[in-house]
Amino acid sequence: MKQRQLIIRGFSYIFLIVTSFIMIYPVLFMVLGSFTTPQRFLESIILPIPNTLNIALFRRVASTLSSAYTFTLIRVAFYIVVTLGVGLIGGYIFSKMNFPGRNRVFLLFLSGMVMPAILMLVPSYLMMAWWPNTGGNNWLGQGGHGLIQDLRVLFIGGWVPVFAIFLLKQSFDMLPTEYQDAAKLDGAGFFTIIFRVYGPLLKPPLVALTILVFLGMWNDYLWPSLTITGTDKWYPIGMRVGQVMQAEISPSGEINYPIVFITAFLATWPPAAVYFLLQRYFVQGLVGSGLKG
Amino acid sequence: METKLPREAIQVEPVVQGGRFDTWFNWIRRNREAVIAWSFLGPMVIYFSIMTFVPMAFLIGISFTKWNLIEPPTWAGFDNFKTIFSSQQNWFYLKVIGRTVLYGVAILALNVVGGFSIALVLNQNIRFKSIFRTMWYLPGVFSGAVIAFLLRIYLQGSSQGILNLMIGQFGLKPIDWLRDPFWMPIITVLFVVWQGIGFTVIFFLAGLQGVDENLYDAAKIDGANDLQLLTNITIPQMVPVLLFITITGLIGSMQMWEVPKLITGGGPNDSTYTLVWSIQSDAFGALRVGLGTAQSLVLFLMLLGFIGWQLNQYRKQYNV
Numbered sequence: 001m002k003q004r005q006l007i008i009r010g011f012s013y014i015f016l017i018v019t020s021f022i023m024i025y026p027v028l029f030m031v032l033g034s035f036t037t038p039q040r041f042l043e044s045i046i047l048p049i050p051n052t053l054n055i056a057l058f059r060r061v062a063s064t065l066s067s068a069y070t071f072t073l074i075r076v077a078f079y080i081v082v083t084l085g086v087g088l089i090g091g092y093i094f095s096k097m098n099f100p101g102r103n104r105v106f107l108l109f110l111s112g113m114v115m116p117a118i119l120m121l122v123p124s125y126l127m128m129a130w131w132p133n134t135g136g137n138n139w140l141g142q143g144g145h146g147l148i149q150d151l152r153v154l155f156i157g158g159w160v161p162v163f164a165i166f167l168l169k170q171s172f173d174m175l176p177t178e179y180q181d182a183a184k185l186d187g188a189g190f191f192t193i194i195f196r197v198y199g200p201l202l203k204p205p206l207v208a209l210t211i212l213v214f215l216g217m218w219n220d221y222l223w224p225s226l227t228i229t230g231t232d233k234w235y236p237i238g239m240r241v242g243q244v245m246q247a248e249i250s251p252s253g254e255i256n257y258p259i260v261f262i263t264a265f266l267a268t269w270p271p272a273a274v275y276f277l278l279q280r281y282f283v284q285g286l287v288g289s290g291l292k293g
Numbered sequence: 294m295e296t297k298l299p300r301e302a303i304q305v306e307p308v309v310q311g312g313r314f315d316t317w318f319n320w321i322r323r324n325r326e327a328v329i330a331w332s333f334l335g336p337m338v339i340y341f342s343i344m345t346f347v348p349m350a351f352l353i354g355i356s357f358t359k360w361n362l363i364e365p366p367t368w369a370g371f372d373n374f375k376t377i378f379s380s381q382q383n384w385f386y387l388k389v390i391g392r393t394v395l396y397g398v399a400i401l402a403l404n405v406v407g408g409f410s411i412a413l414v415l416n417q418n419i420r421f422k423s424i425f426r427t428m429w430y431l432p433g434v435f436s437g438a439v440i441a442f443l444l445r446i447y448l449q450g451s452s453q454g455i456l457n458l459m460i461g462q463f464g465l466k467p468i469d470w471l472r473d474p475f476w477m478p479i480i481t482v483l484f485v486v487w488q489g490i491g492f493t494v495i496f497f498l499a500g501l502q503g504v505d506e507n508l509y510d511a512a513k514i515d516g517a518n519d520l521q522l523l524t525n526i527t528i529p530q531m532v533p534v535l536l537f538i539t540i541t542g543l544i545g546s547m548q549m550w551e552v553p554k555l556i557t558g559g560g561p562n563d564s565t566y567t568l569v570w571s572i573q574s575d576a577f578g579a580l581r582v583g584l585g586t587a588q589s590l591v592l593f594l595m596l597l598g599f600i601g602w603q604l605n606q607y608r609k610q611y612n613v
Binding site: 008012020023024026027044045046086089097098099100101102105108109112116118119121122124125126127159160162190215218219221222237239241242245249252254255260264267272274275276283 | 324326327329330331333334337338340341342344345347348349351352355411414415417419423425427428429430431432434435436437438439440442443444445446447449451453454455458459462487490495499544548550554555569572573576577582585586589590592593596597
C-alpha cells in the first residue's frame with residue numbers, strides 16, 4: 001500500500017512538471033529569446049540559452065512603447081478608481097440599506113451580466129458614432145463622427161461595474177451590520193461608513209477586483225482597435241505592440257528576432273508582475289472560500 | 294353629477310414654518326435611507342440603462358435593416374436572417390455557426406477534462422502547489438492580442454519560424470502552418486484552451502477543497518476503491534462548480550476572436566472563420582451592418598438556448 005502511494009506521488013510530480021513546462025513553454029521561449037543573439041537563437045534546442053543583454057535594443061523598443069505605456073497606465077488607474085469606488089458604494093447600498101425598489105434594481109443590474117460584451121460591439125460602436133453634440137454631430141447624433149477617433153471613447157464605458165457591485169455586495173453581506181450602527185452612533189456619514197469602516201475589511205475582494213481591472217484594461221484590444229484606429233498617439237499597449245510586430249516581419253517572412261521577443265516581453269511583464277504580487281488575494285477574493293496554497 | 298367646490302373651500306397651507314416646506318423636510322427625514330440610496334443609485338440606473346438598453350435596441354432594430362453605414366438604413370424585414378439560414382454561398386453562414394459551436398464544444402471539453410485532471414493531481418498533498426497553480430494560470434493574465442501576435446511569429450512558414458525550427462530538430466520538413474487548413478483549427482482551439490484553462494483549474498481546486506473529508510472516510514470504511522470515490526463522491530460534489538465552468542466557459546469559448554482577427558483573417562479555406570469574426574468582418578469590413586447585427590442576435594439566442602438547456606440537464610440529473 002505504501003509503495004503504491006509512493007508511485008502515484010512520483011507520477012503526479014512528473015505529470016505536473018511536464019504539463020506545467022508545456023504550459024509556460026511559449027512564455028519562457030519569449031523571455032529567454034529576448035536575451036539571445038539571433039545566430040545563437042536559431043541554433044537553440046528546445047529553449048534558447050541567453051547569452052546577451054542588449055540594452056540598446058531594449059531602450060529602442062521601450063521608447064517606441066513609452067507613450068502607449070503611459071496612456072494605458074492612466075486608463076488602468078482611472079478604471080481601478082471608478083470600479084472600486086462605484087463598486088463599494090453600490091455593494092454597500094444593496095447589502096446594508098433598506099429602501100423600496102432595491103431588489104428590482106439589483107435584478108436589472110444582474111440582467112446586464114447576461115449579455116456578452118462582444119455582442120454589443122457593433123451597436124456600442126454605433127452609439128459612440130451617434131453621440132449627440134460631439135465630433136460634429138447635431139443633437140440627433142447625425143452629421144459627424146461622434147466619439148469615434150475621440151479619446152473619450154476609451155473612458156466612457158463601464159462606470160457601473162456590475163460584476164464589482166455583485167462581488168462586493170456578497171462580501172458586505174458577510175460583514176455584520178452592527179459596525180454600521182456603531183459608526184452611525186459616533187456620527188459617521190455615508191462615505192465614512194463605506195470607505196473607512198467597511199473598506200479596510202474588504203481587502204481580498206478589492207485586491208481581486210484591482211487585478212481583474214488591471215488585466216482587463218492592460219489587455220484591452222478589441223474596443224480600441226475599432227474606435228481609435230486613426231490616432232496612433234492614443235494607442236493602448238496592445239495595439240502599439242501589433243504595430244511594432246507588423247513592422248518587424250518582412251513580406252518574405254524574415255523576422256527581426258530579438259526585437260519581436262523584446263516587444264512582447266515588455267508588453268506582458270506588467271500584468272504578470274501584478275498577478276505574482278497579488279495572487280494570494282486574487283484567488284481568495286475571487287473564489288471566496290479560503291483556498292489553501 | 295360633478296360638484297364644483299368653491300375656491301374658498303380648498304385649504305391652502307401656509308408656506309411658512311410648520312407648513313408645506315416642513316412636511317417635505319420631515320418626509321426626507323423619515324425616509325432618509327431611501328433618499329440617500331436613491332440619490333446614488335438613481336444616476337447609476339440612468340447610466341446603466343443608457344449604456345445597456347440603447348445598444349440593445351440598436352442591435353435588435355438594425356438586424357431588420359439593410360445598411361452600409363453611409364446611406365440611411367432601409368427596412369429589410371427578415372432578409373438578414375434568411376441570408377444567414379439560407380443555402381446561398383454554399384451554406385456559408387450555417388457553416389460558420391456550426392464551426393463556432395464545434396470549436397466552442399472542443400474548447401470546453403478540453404478545458405473541463407484537462408482542468409479537472411490537473412486540479413485532482415494538485416489536490417493531493419503536493420509540494421510547490423502554489424507554484425504549479427501559478428504556472429497554469431499565468432497564460433490567462435496575458436493579453437490575448439499580444440500572445441496572438443507572438444503566435445503568428447511562432448507559426449511563420451519559413452524555416453525561421455520557431456515551430457519549424459523545433460520540428461526541424463527532429464528532421465521534419467517545415468510546414469506552412471498559417472496556410473494549413475488541417476493544423477490552423479487545432480492551433481486555434483489549443484490557443485483558447487491554453488489561455489483559459491488556469492481559470493478552470495483554480496475553480497476546480499477550490500471546489501475540491503470544499504468537499505467534506507468525512508464523506509471519503511465513510512466510503513473507505515465501506516470498502517470503496519479510488520475510482521468509486523471519484524465517481525460517487527467527488528464528481529457529484531463538484532456539480533455546482535462544473536455548472537459554473539461550463540456556462541462561463543461556453544460563453545467565453547464561443548466568443549474567441551484573436552486568431553481569426555489577428556492571425557488568419559478567417560482562413561485558410563475559411564477553417565477559422567468563426568461567428569464573432571464573421572460579425573466583425575460583415576459589419577466593419579463588408580459594411581453590411583444589418584447582417585452583422587443579425588448574426589450577433591443569433592449568437593445571443595444560441596448562448597441563451599445553450600445555458601437554458603444545460604441548466605435543465607443538470608437539474609434533471611442531479612436535482613440541483
